Amino acid sequence: MSTSSSSSSGGGGGGGSSRRRMRSRKGVWPEPFVEALAFQVAIDASLHAGRLAAAQALFNIFQVCSTWRAISRSELLWQNLTRRIWNAERLRRNTWREEYISRHRTAANFRQRSYVHTTLPYIPADNINNGLSCRRLALSDDHLAAGFSDGAVYLFHLLSRLHLTTFYPHHRDRLGRFSSSVSGIILSDVRLVFATLDGDIHVTTINGGMPLRRAHIGDVVNDGALVDFTGSNRWWVGLYAGVPGRAFHIRNGETEELVFVGGTLTDPEAVMGWHLLTEMTDLIGRVRATTHQNAVACTSSRVILFDLQNQGVVVHEEELRRGIMVGCFDANGEAALITDGRGTASVRRLVDLAEACRFRVRGAAQQRGRVLGCVNGGYGVIISGGVVRVWEIERGEYLYSFRERIGDCSAIVADERYVAAAADGGIIHLWDFGGQ
Structure with missing residues (x-):
């Protein structure tokens, strides 16, 4: 040769x-x-x-x-x-x-429905009838955080299932009954960041090295209600509704500096944003950060993909004729789960929102506002009518339903190992797929 x-x-x-x-x-x-x-x-x-x-x-x-x-x-x-x-x-x-x-x-x-199920009681019995409910859940490798309608965030240790501590925000004059309700949580095993509807953002360390502090004081009058909050160590992203042209606030997660304000995604939902401060309405919108320095967000009619590094430049925008079930919208960093008003779920790649697969969610069209969903790297998890069902998101194959029926649910979250859901009656259900 x-x-x-x-x-x-x-x-x-x-x-x-x-x-x-x-x-x-x-x-x-x-x-x-x-x-x-x-x-x-x-x-x-x-x-x-x-x-x-x-x-x-x-x-x-x-x-x-x-x-x-x-x-x-x-x-x-x-x-x-x-x-x-x-x-x-x-x-x-x-x-x-x-x-x-x-x-x-x-x-x-x-994939094989091999898990250990446990429950975490989180609300004292005398508070259940007072309207206290879990609004947000977040997972890290070792912890689960649950945020409530009174502004409190409960922190649990996943392996021991123990309640570690409760963080209470710095209260100030309320503009509505639910103005201090938790609207989003960013959780790692080092730091906890959470936001409330009035726009306040609080920060603390997990191991108690730093007391809870208010990193930002919200301005509801000029910004509207902070309806969802997400991010990472690098970015904090807030989705607001109430004031036209100020849908997104992007902050540097390290310096906490505000780097962008703008966007019109929630302009049609401005009035609904104000109503959130006084009543628990349907979800207005959701936003999720991705692993590509982008974020994806939706309302009941539109979904957009935008750039976090370049002043919120919109990469892709789409209006769904059948509408979007906001509670069934989620992203795992690489793909987004979008469910339309008739219960058809679509898995989209987060590079350009191109569809990878789709599947039908039974009963979703009838349940609508009571349908919640989340997604991890390989599976979509949707709860409807108290039944938790699982699909794989590579081809859209339906796999199974969880053995436990949990009734109405106010929040659900999944990562590669755990699924957690907050059900009525003061219980967080936790399914562990890695403990066998």
Whole structure:
């Protein structure tokens, strides 16, 4: 072969080149090449048959010969695979191989309805009849936060199921009965940030190193009601309704500085925004941050994708003729779940909102405002009529319903391991798919 001839032409290197040629003729490929091949085969399998298919593809690669099997000990390979397939940047186990295996098993449990169900009582019995309800739920790796209509945020430890502490915001003169209701939570295992309808934003550290402080004082008169709040360590994004042309407020999550105000998404819902301060109406809109430095938001008629880095520039906008069930709107960082007024759920890629798949939610059209949904990296979870149902979102296949019926629900959230839902009667239901 011409390549071999050129390789052996250099002086002093002929012996090494000859040995490489002999190894090549025996079918022994360089380890970096095999590692790259294994990575690509696994990615291709995950794209064509789902994330769980990558493990079988890797197993087949490792069975070729002892040299190829040795690639299974490469931490770099497992790190790259875990980041690409499971969107995980942080190592929680001893090795990246163990991290990959753990996430694969948890996703498999999710598909097979293998979970442990527990309940977390959160409202004292004498408060249930006073209208106190859970409005928002948020999950991190180790914690669950629940925000209430009185402004309080309860923090639970997931593994022990223990209630750790309750944070109460700095109250001030109210502009309505529910002006202090929690409208959004950003939770990590280091920091808790939450907002209330009156626009106040509070910050604290999880381990008690910093007392709760008010990072921003809301201005309802000039901004309207803060109807939803989301973000990450880098961005805080608020969705407002009540004042035209001020739908989105974007803040730097590190400096807490306001970097953008604008947008017309909620202009038609301005009056409804004011009503939220005095009565619990249907959800007006939702906003979710993505992993692409974008955010996606919706009202009952429109959905938009906008750029967080470039002054809220709208990347894509779409009006759904059948309307949108706001309670069934969610995003997992890579894809958004959008359910129309007739109960057809559409999974959209968050690069351009192109549709990946769709499925039908039974009974959603009749329930409408009482239908809530959420999505993680592989599954959509929707509750309607007290029944929690699960679909995989790679092809839109219906999988099963949870064994437990929980009645009316006011909030639901999911990550790769847990699903949590706040039901009437003062109970948070928690399903753990990773504890087996």
